[in-house]
Structures are given as structure tokens and as C-alpha cells.
Amino acid sequence: MRAEAYQQVDNRLAEEPVYEMKSGAEMIIECLKREGVDVIFGYPGGAVIPIYDALYDSGLKHVLSRHEQGAIHAADGYARSTGKVGVVIGTSGPGATNLVTGITNAYMDSIPLVVLTGQVPTSYIGTDAFQEADITGITMPITKHNYLVQRTQDLPKILKEAFYIARSGRPGPVLIDIPKDISYDVAPFYYPESVSIPSYQPTIEPNPSQVMKVAKTIEQAKRPLILAGGGVISSGAETELLQFVEKMQIPVTTTLMGLGGFPASHPLWLGMPGMHGTVTANRAIQNADLLISLGARFDDRVTGKIERFAPKAKIVHVDIDPAEVGKIIPTQLPLVGDIKHVLVQLMKKTSPGDTIEWIEQLQQWKKEKPLRYKDSKDGIKAQYVIEQLSNYTKGDAIISTDVGQHQMWTAQYYKFEKARTLLTSGGLGTMGFGLPAAVGAQVGHPDQKVVCISGDGSIQMNIQELATIVQQKLPLKIIILNNSYLGMVRQWQQIFHDCRYSCTFMTGPDFVKLAEAYGMLGIRAVKKEEVTEVLEQGMKHNGPVIMEFMVEEEENVFPFVPPGASLDEMIEGE
Numbered sequence: 034m035r036a037e038a039y040q041q042v043d044n045r046l047a048e049e050p051v052y053e054m055k056s057g058a059e060m061i062i063e064c065l066k067r068e069g070v071d072v073i074f075g076y077p078g079g080a081v082i083p084i085y086d087a088l089y090d091s092g093l094k095h096v097l098s099r100h101e102q103g104a105i106h107a108a109d110g111y112a113r114s115t116g117k118v119g120v121v122i123g124t125s126g127p128g129a130t131n132l133v134t135g136i137t138n139a140y141m142d143s144i145p146l147v148v149l150t151g152q153v154p155t156s157y158i159g160t161d162a163f164q165e166a167d168i169t170g171i172t173m174p175i176t177k178h179n180y181l182v183q184r185t186q187d188l189p190k191i192l193k194e195a196f197y198i199a200r201s202g203r204p205g206p207v208l209i210d211i212p213k214d215i216s217y218d219v220a221p222f223y224y225p226e227s228v229s230i231p232s233y234q235p236t237i238e239p240n241p242s243q244v245m246k247v248a249k250t251i252e253q254a255k256r257p258l259i260l261a262g263g264g265v266i267s268s269g270a271e272t273e274l275l276q277f278v279e280k281m282q283i284p285v286t287t288t289l290m291g292l293g294g295f296p297a298s299h300p301l302w303l304g305m306p307g308m309h310g311t312v313t314a315n316r317a318i319q320n321a322d323l324l325i326s327l328g329a330r331f332d333d334r335v336t337g338k339i340e341r342f343a344p345k346a347k348i349v350h351v352d353i354d355p356a357e358v359g360k361i362i363p364t365q366l367p368l369v370g371d372i373k374h375v376l377v378q379l380m381k382k383t384s385p386g387d388t389i390e391w392i393e394q395l396q397q398w399k400k401e402k403p404l405r406y407k408d409s410k411d412g413i414k415a416q417y418v419i420e421q422l423s424n425y426t427k428g429d430a431i432i433s434t435d436v437g438q439h440q441m442w443t444a445q446y447y448k449f450e451k452a453r454t455l456l457t458s459g460g461l462g463t464m465g466f467g468l469p470a471a472v473g474a475q476v477g478h479p480d481q482k483v484v485c486i487s488g489d490g491s492i493q494m495n496i497q498e499l500a501t502i503v504q505q506k507l508p509l510k511i512i513i514l515n516n517s518y519l520g521m522v523r524q525w526q527q528i529f530h531d532c533r534y535s536c537t538f539m540t541g542p543d544f545v546k547l548a549e550a551y552g553m554l555g556i557r558a559v560k561k562e563e564v565t566e567v568l569e570q571g572m573k574h575n576g577p578v579i580m581e582f583m584v585e586e587e588e589n590v591f592p593f594v595p596p597g598a599s600l601d602e603m604i605e606g607e
């Protein structure tokens with residue numbers, strides 16, 4: 034902590050000599066309760082034993098994972114699906130380093146987490162003590178902020194700040210490293226009611242004159258397009274986006290992170306853009322005269338070749354994080370602020386322009402170039418399974434995915450109608466995310482259908498979390514699209530490396546027996562005609578279930594913009 038922050042705590046404690054004395058561990062639990070935390074995900078160990086002791090009779094729910102990576106992805110899935118801050122706890126050394134992928138994953142996708150790690154006692158730090166790892170050093174570039182706690186009395190202020198930093202502005206993970214002696218030591222407990230960090234003041238309201246400029250530009254545009262990213266969802270702006278779009282008659286494409294931020298059934302939705310986007314969304318980008326980016330960061334999977342991205346468009350870039358604006362794509366009209374607030378302001382100042390011809394053109398493309406795959410008569414296409422699931426749930430479920438072909442097919446063929454119903458690792462592309470993320474979502478939404486769609490490769494990355502699901506009695510639905518390959522890598526080997534399938538053929542366990550071994554239902558479809566029956570049986574089952582679908586092995590995801598190519602150079606499919 035900064036010197037003046039220490040001083041603030043000391044001044045407060047000196048003012049009132051009647052503060053209750055608490056151990057550091059008790060302070061942590063008390064602060065979590067005051068922050069409204071109802072569940073924490075974690076895994077115990079030596080350095081966090083005092084915290085687990087304080088947890089024992091605290092009334093706070095704790096979900097014990099089978100690996101710290103499982104715990105942090107679960108906290109992340111909880112945060113993505115509920116909009117609250119996810120909390121995770123791990124011990125020092127390997128416990129902390131096992132959290133690193135999950136922290137990076139949350140950082141890349143702007144997910145609010147508070148990560149508590151145990152550390153060796155203060156006097157041992159720097160001695161290569163047993164289970165010592167410099168986790169604040171390691172996570173410096175992958176956290177929004179991190180702390181190494183040096184005095185027990187500072188814990189409440191640090192926790193209060195950590196939650197504020199995690200959830201405000203552009204959300205992200207904040208790590209607090211707590212040496213064991215700090216958790217044991219007793220000090221007066223002073224809990225600050227508010228946070229003031231002069232150097233961190235996120236801009237919420239956009240600059241009014243910039244809003245006016247953007248409004249005028251929108252009114253004059255003939256071919257405007259909204260590119261909506263994950264920021265729409267983290268801002269909670271989906272209603273305002275819908276109102277804005279309907280009033281202005283501007284079509285929308287949503288990035289992978291933005292799926293669900295605008296209803297897929299809406300006629301002005303064009304699908305996802307980018308590498309595996311729809312022909313219409315990509316053509317719209319390449320032909321738009323105005324591109325309004327709302328909380329998207331122009332990821333290379335969206336832009337393709339940057340020099341040829343949206344060549345005819347003026348760019349309006351709206352983001353709460355000024356560092357994003359102009360980072361990748363030169364922006365004529367930057368607008369820094371919270372998207373919800375920006376849309377409210379824009380709605381007041383903008384009149385609808387003339388977009389009728391443009392919309393007609395896009396509708397024509399949509400008709401001519403829908404997403405398509407060659408279905409098979411007997412064999413199972415992964416796309417078919419996802420379509421069937423989408424028809425079954427009608428958007429009324431929370432879907433988590435892993436990473437690979439199944440993830441892209443889910444993005445393409447599942448119709449996401451509501452925000453926070455797709456949990457997927459967008460920025461980092463972390464295989465092994467899907468299953469624990471679904472755990473977190475189901476914990477946060479005990480009465481909702483939560484479905485994890487995974488591949489036979491990804492599911493094996495955190496398969497141990499099946500035990501967590503059974504212990505917690507979570508009625509999770511797990512779909513494994515088994516193609517016997519690391520499919521997405523195999524697809525690239527097929528297209529770019531002349532079918533040299535180097536190390537991508539993969540065997541796995543018998544997933545049906547594995548489900549049974551863990552104590553859940555396991556069912557399998559091997560023929561197309563079995564798909565709906567297995568889906569219905571699995572989805573109606575009132576406990577956890579693995580539904581395995583033996584899908585065609587060498588199916589590819591199309592459309593496909595090859596890496597480094599421009600969005601004009603789409604391979605549309607076989």
C-alpha cells in the first residue's frame with residue numbers, strides 16, 4: 034500500500050480507541066460478508082489455514098474444487114453469469130501459481146475477481162521458503178491491481194479497495210497476497226465505508242461535445258454498423274442497446290464476447306464477425322461508412338488484416354478504458370465512458386438517419402449467405418447437436434464452452450437471446466475453462482439450466498471437477514462433442530499443413546463409464562437419429578449428466594478467414 038494509505042488507516046485507528054480486535058483471517062471473512070459475498074471458490078493449504086479456520090463457522094458458502102484452476106474458472110463463471118465479483122482463495126506457492134491461467138483468462142475478458150492467496154510468513158519472504166512464490170510479481174501484468182499485505186490492520190481497507198477496483202471501470206481481477214502471520218495477528222478492525230483512490234477515477238459520463246459530434250455523424254451515415262463487444266454486457270447496457278438500435282435502425286454485429294448482448298432473433302442482428310463470423314457481418318464491416326464500436330477491442334480474431342479492416346468506415350470507438358481507444362484501429366471519434374451512459378446520452382441527442390437501403394442490402398446478404406453446413410444422413414454433425422440444443426432451450430439456459438471447433442460452432446449455431454448466457458474464454462482461449470465455469474454459473478443460478486459444451490480434448494483439461502459437481506449436487510448438463518481430435522488444431526493442419534495431423538489425434542476415457550464412476554448419469558449418441566433422444570433425456574434429468582455425441586471427425590468450421598487475411602478473403606465452406 035502507498036505510504037499515505039497506511040497513514041489514513043493509522044489516523045483512523047488513532048481517532049477511536051474502541052475498534053473491535055480481530056485476527057487478520059477474521060477480518061477477511063467479515064469484509065467478504067460486508068461486500069455481500071455469498072460464495073467463495075477455493076482450495077486450502079498451509080498458508081491459508083487461518084483463513085479456512087475463520088471460514089469454518091462463518092456461514093459463508095465455500096465450493097471446494099479439485100484443482101485451483103477449477104476454483105478460479107468457477108469464480109469467473111460465477112462472475113460472468115451473475116454480474117457480481119467472483120472470489121477465489123488458494124494457498125501459497127503451487128496453489129497461487131495454479132491460479133495464474135485463470136487470472137490471465139479473467140484479465141483478458143475483463144471479468145471482476147478478487148483473488149486471495151496465502152503467502153509464507155512475512156519474515157520468510159525472499160528466502161525461498163517452502164511453498165513460496167512471488168505471486169504479486171508473477172501476476173503484476175495480469176491483474177488490474179495486486180497487493181502484498183504487510184500489516185493486519187490494513188486488511189479491511191485493502192479488501193474494500195480490491196472489490197471496488199475489480200468491479201468498477203473496466204472490470205478485472207485483483208489479487209491480495211496475505212502472509213500467514215498477517216492472518217493470525219490480531220489488530221483493531223476498522224472497515225471503511227467508501228473508497229477514494231485519487232489516481233483511479235474511471236470516466237462514466239461521456240464528454241457532451243463528443244457525444245454531439247458522434248450524434249451528428251450517426252445522423253449523416255448511410256451505412257452505419259454497430260460492433261458490440263463484451264463491454265455491452267459488463268456495462269449492463271443490453272436494454273439501452275436494443276432501444277438505440279430500434280430507434281436508429283442501425284444493424285448490429287456482436288463479437289464472441291458480446292453474444293447475448295443483443296438478441297439473436299432480432300432482424301437487425303447480423304451474427305458474429307471475424308474469423309468464423311457470418312458472411313453478412315463481415316461484408317457489413319467491409320462496406321459500412323460508419324462503424325460504432327461499443328465495448329469491443331478489435332481483437333485480431335475480429336479484424337483480420339488490420340490495414341484492410343472496415344476500409345470505407347469512419348470509426349466511433351466507445352469504451353470505458355481510454356487505453357483501448359485507438360490501440361489497434363485509428364479512431365476518428367473516440368468516446369470514453371460507460372456504454373450504458375453513452376447510449377442514454379446518444380439516444381437523447383441523435384435523430385434516426387436514412388438506413389433503409391443499407392438494411393435491405395444486409396437482409397439480402399443474410400438470405401443469400403446464411404450459416405450452413407452439409408448435414409449427414411446417419412453420422413452426427415456437431416453443428417446439428419448445437420442447433421438441436423438451441424431449439425430445445427430457446428435461449429433459456431446458461432451455456433459455457435471450452436475452446437476449439439465446438440466453441441465456434443456454439444457461437445454460430447446457438448441462438449443467444451440474453452446477456453450473461455454465454456460463458457466462454459474469448460481473449461485467452463483457455464481449454465479447460467468450460468466445465469469449472471459452468472460449476473460457478475450453476476452455483477450462482479441453482480434453478481437455471483446450465484450446459485457446458487466441450488470437446489473431448491478440452492474436457493480432459495479439468496475433468497477432475499466432475500467430483501466437485503457431484504459433491505455440490507449441481508444438476509449440470511455436460512455435452513461432449515467427441516471427434517477424437519484436437520479438432521481446431523487438426524483443421525488448421527488440414528488446411529495449412531497438408532493434412533499432416535501431427536499429435537492431434539486423441540483418445541480419451543469411456544466418458545459414459547467415467548460419468549458413472551464419478552456418480553453421475555452418462556449417455557451417448559452415435560447416430561444422428563439418437564441425438565434428440567439423448568438431448569431430451571439428458572436435459573430432463575434432474576441431476577448432473579454427461580451427454581457424449583460421437584461427431585464426425587474431420588468436420589471443419591466455416592466460414593473461415595485465414596489468419597492474417599482480410600475479412601474480404603473469407604473461405605465460405607465446402
Ligand SMILES: Cc1ncc(C[n+]2csc(CCOP(=O)(O)OP(=O)(O)O)c2C)c(N)n1
Nearest residue numbers: 437438439462464488489490491519520521
Ligand atoms: C490450454 C490450451 N492449450 C492449447 C490450446 C490450443 N488449442 C486450441 S483449440 C485446441 C483443440 C481443442 O480440442 P477439443 O477440445 O477436442 O475441441 P474441438 O476443437 O475438437 O471441438 C487446442 C489444442 C488452447 N487453446 N488452450
